[in-house]
Amino acid sequence: MSLKDKAKKIDFGALPSASPEMVESSLPRPKTAPGMMMSRAADQRSDITRENNELKDKVAELETAAARAAELQDELAAWGDAKATRLLDPKTVTWSKWANRDEANFSTQEFAEFKDEIASAGGNVQPIKVRPIKPDGEVQYEIVFGHRRHRACLEQGLPVLALVDNIDEVELFVQMDRENRSRKDLSPWEQGKMYLQALDSGLFPSHRKLADFVGVHFTQIGKVLSIARLPKIVIDAFVSPLDLQVRWAKPLAELYETDRVTLTARASKAKELGPDRSPKAVLDLLMGTAASPSSGKRTEDITLKRDGKPAAVIRSDAKGNTMVSFTAEALPHSKLKDLSRLIEEFLSRK
Template identity: 45%
Template sequence: MSKKLAAKASLIQLPPFRTPPAVAAAPAVDEQPRELPVSPTGGPSAASAPNPEARPKTAPGSMAVFMASQSAAVKEAEELKLKLRAFEGAVPMKALDPRRIRASRWANRHANALADKAFEELKADIASSGTNVQPVCVRALAVGADPSADYELVFGHRRHRACLELGIPVQAIIADIDDKGLFEAMERENRARKNLSAWEQGMMYRRALDNGLYPSQRKLAEAVGVDLSLISKSLALARLPDAVVEAFPSPLDVQFRWAQPLSEVLQRDPEGLVARAKELKASKVALNAKQVLDALLGQADKALNRSTSPAERRLGRAGQGAVLAADATGRMTLRFDPGVLTPTREAALIDWLNAQFGAD
């Protein structure tokens, strides 16, 4: 083995060794230039000649040096590739006018999700920082596609709305992405942050299927990486009649586990379900989401049992009226908003009640 290696190494022709020209260092201000020692033949003396021990003496040694230098170069190149790969496709952040950014047609946040306590906390955090630390993602619109906007949101609707209401620029990453990529990026980003409600998620999946973005529920589930049963439950809620959804205090209150019982009632008695929903909304009785569900399922007695909170009815505008509450025994309580029942109104109310009940 060693003889074959030596034979191959003997065929390698290395370029002749040349001594690099000496570069004399610039003398100091008070120092005279020094002359290099010269041999009698006119060349550099032995003292100034390169050290012959620095050169390989054999062909295998020369090859080893050559291969070592090549190996180091290849290793360095690979390390650089790995470092550059981390920045592949990266786009720098830009501060954009939030008024020139429009919501995507795949937008999945209900208006109520942009007015809750969590949103107010997010808005306050952005206000204290002076900007959104976590950027939103947008894609550029074609020139002239929308006179009112230059960009379309990919994700970050809550951060965009916060900056819009605060009147400050929004930090954004501009991506080159198609509709399917936009939809999947938005869905992943929402799950990584504040999860969508069951109804919001269902409406998002419904739009994707109705607009032909995916040919089936299975393909949609594979694309976004969620279980097919979750897609099915979400869609069942999103396809409920509008009257049924509007009977709840907010669509955000509807839960995944209610999809099956509501769907069963919708198939068995669609007219009755819609009629009960419209009656609930017209009554203006303040029920919680679970009570609404019980009433929609035809379990009105369960909706007002002792284990649930009392039914309430708002009289007048919030902060300027009162709330009439009924418990399971039928007892009624009238609670006035602070400042509404002035001394004059209180006296008039007492006189009216005395007149109604025959009190002195």
């Protein structure tokens, strides 16, 4: 039988497959002791190199992670003082007892337009600031600043965007005062009432100390305090207390100190000027500089004649002031003393 015929009879599928161990065992092995030692050393070097490379990869990964962690720490430090904002139900937010917005502020055309802006934006874009007071209560927050924005959202039925922060009473007062003065100047009346309440409650020991905290000159605080300390009947003489101006504080306060009876009597008459009375008209009445009711308009001139020629004219202005002017011919300088005696005699008559 030929080799070819013998090969055809062999069943190669029944032969066992070669395993790695068999393959490895089939490789030539060193026959001498030094050769075997060199082979083992080569294997160990290969294992060490592989482990070395794995360690290098891990070290590189750790260095990358450490660098990223440092970047994140820097970013976190940059936002360390930042506070998160959140949408609150305005019904869970209450006014601060230091709130310095008079109710008259919320019935103006300006506030109506402000509410329209809030509504068109879907809420307040600039957040208000609050502090937590009763986490589980119906009212959970107290306003630090942003009373107008809160009121607008409340009346529009919109959630109010708010910044929540834990601060004490003094810091609340200072932040409210500074924010309101920088955003929309309060009227002297509102500012004065706020400062007066802080002093009366003992939040600050003196108005100089108050000035130091809020960063306002103490003389300015003194002026608005003078308005806030005016009696209610004087404040009510104006259509709105918001009409009171800082420059009126001193004369009104001085008149109140020197002649309270007269000032009070004049204040009670202010409403007779009607609901459309101007702040200036009320001030003139209170200070006694207003024209009398009978001289509300300028009267006709009275001309005095001598020998058929005009010699003098008597005229009154709208404020009730009366003036007499003479021609040079009718009243030469030599007769001025005679005229003054006649006028004094006239004025002395009852």
